[in-house]
Amino acid sequence: KLVDTGNQTITYTTKDIDFGLPSQTKKIFKVYVTYYSDDSQVPTLYWGKDGASPVTTFDADSNGGGGVFASSGELQTTAFTVTDADLTGIKSLALKISGATDHSFEIQDISILFRSRPIK
Secondary structure, eight states: OOOOOOOEEEEEEOOOBOTTOTTSOEEEEEEEEEEEOOSSOOOEEEEEETTOOSOEEOSEETTSSSSBOOOOSSEEEEEEEOOTTTTEEESOEEEEEEEEEOTTOEEEEEEEEEEEOOOO
16 A cells, blocks of 8 residues: 655656657547546646647546546546547657646556558
């Protein structure tokens, strides 16, 4: 059992992800994050495309909010989505998880559902 050390502020930024296809454009459908949190303070997920710093929040998530993780005290997966036009025709994507959270917040997995677009 973790010792309660209070809340903390975290910032985790991924590298610029090009999915192994740096010159091909892609369409991002959803970002799935599996995590654990048992407190009401949870961080926010941001995105940036084509080398831009991740400062834009997601439009919606499977919990009804915009890029905010839910707190349940269990391991859970949240699906984050954006407007189709925002992440269509991009070459790379960067993610940032940032904000105040409890001491037990843990990220287990980040999965991105995307499709490569044909080169014309």
